[in-house]
Amino acid sequence: MVYLIKISIMKKVIVGMFVKVFMLTIICNNLFGQTQQAISNSKLKLFWSEEFNVDGRPDPKNWSYDIGNGPDGWGNQELEYYTDRNENSYVDKGILKINVIKEEYNGRSYTSARLKTQGKFKFTYGRVEVRAKMPAEVGTWPAAWMLAEQFGKVPWPDCGEIDIVEHRGAEINKIVSAFHYPERHGGNCNANNTMISNATTEFHIYRMDWDEKEIKVYVDDKLFHSVQNSPNMPYNHDFHLLLNMAIGGGFGGPVDPNFRSSTYEVDYIRVYK
Numbered sequence: 001m002v003y004l005i006k007i008s009i010m011k012k013v014i015v016g017m018f019v020k021v022f023m024l025t026i027i028c029n030n031l032f033g034q035t036q037q038a039i040s041n042s043k044l045k046l047f048w049s050e051e052f053n054v055d056g057r058p059d060p061k062n063w064s065y066d067i068g069n070g071p072d073g074w075g076n077q078e079l080e081y082y083t084d085r086n087e088n089s090y091v092d093k094g095i096l097k098i099n100v101i102k103e104e105y106n107g108r109s110y111t112s113a114r115l116k117t118q119g120k121f122k123f124t125y126g127r128v129e130v131r132a133k134m135p136a137e138v139g140t141w142p143a144a145w146m147l148a149e150q151f152g153k154v155p156w157p158d159c160g161e162i163d164i165v166e167h168r169g170a171e172i173n174k175i176v177s178a179f180h181y182p183e184r185h186g187g188n189c190n191a192n193n194t195m196i197s198n199a200t201t202e203f204h205i206y207r208m209d210w211d212e213k214e215i216k217v218y219v220d221d222k223l224f225h226s227v228q229n230s231p232n233m234p235y236n237h238d239f240h241l242l243l244n245m246a247i248g249g250g251f252g253g254p255v256d257p258n259f260r261s262s263t264y265e266v267d268y269i270r271v272y273k
């Protein structure tokens with residue numbers, strides 16, 4: 001009996017020790033994780049940013065435009081004609097506004113804008129943060145994304161593409177990210193998504209962390225997509241940034257027949273290294 005009691009007490013002591021060690025491990029892991037995160041964040045320095053602080057035309061030092069409808073609607077049967085007019089993109093009170101407008105223009109029924117830093121700013125590896133508010137109109141397809149600086153010289157998708165955030169007016173609050181590379185492109189791209197609240201009424205931070213080992217994509221610090229990087233992937237050279245809003249096409253889908261106009265808002269885009 002005493003022997004049994006002793007065993008029982010020993011069991012309790014041992015179980016108690018295990019619980020303590022387990023708890024300590026959890027606490028240590030959490031603290032260590034936070035410390036690691038803090039260290040990796042504190043090491044990052046702002047490398048480039050566009051705050052859209054100057055009202056009017058987006059800064060030509062940073063931005064150029066794709067114009068027109070592109071071959072096959074930029075490869076996606078998109079409906080818009082991109083222009084560099086203020087009607088389609090301008091900065092107002094610190095916010096870049098990209099407007100899709102329903103209007104007859106150069107043979108198309110919609111206009112919009114696609115801004116890019118190609119030839120003006122490029123980088124390899126780092127963190128990108130985009131603070132943006134999505135439009136709610138059905139048929140819209142706003143995005144913040146990246147293309148290889150060699151795009152146009154090296155065929156797509158061999159050059160590589162990283163879609164940090166895409167949003168469909170037809171599926172409000174579903175945040176999509178995609179990687180396009182050889183054998184995983186177009187409809188077969190490496191994509192994932194997550195649901196958030198208030199994507200069309202509040203600004204959120206869409207983020208990508210990119211190094212030689214991995215690319216990770218977040219919304220408001222929540223990781224929702226990643227891909228392993230390696231020397232065999234097209235993600236080890238300079239990329240530039242793009243901000244645009246398409247309408248219709250393979251991803252935007254059918255447009256609301258009552259559509260008149262829609263605005264995609266970007267507060268800033270920052271690059272840290």
Ligand SMILES: [Ca+2]
Binds near residue numbers: 051052053095267268
């Ligand atoms: Ca701003």
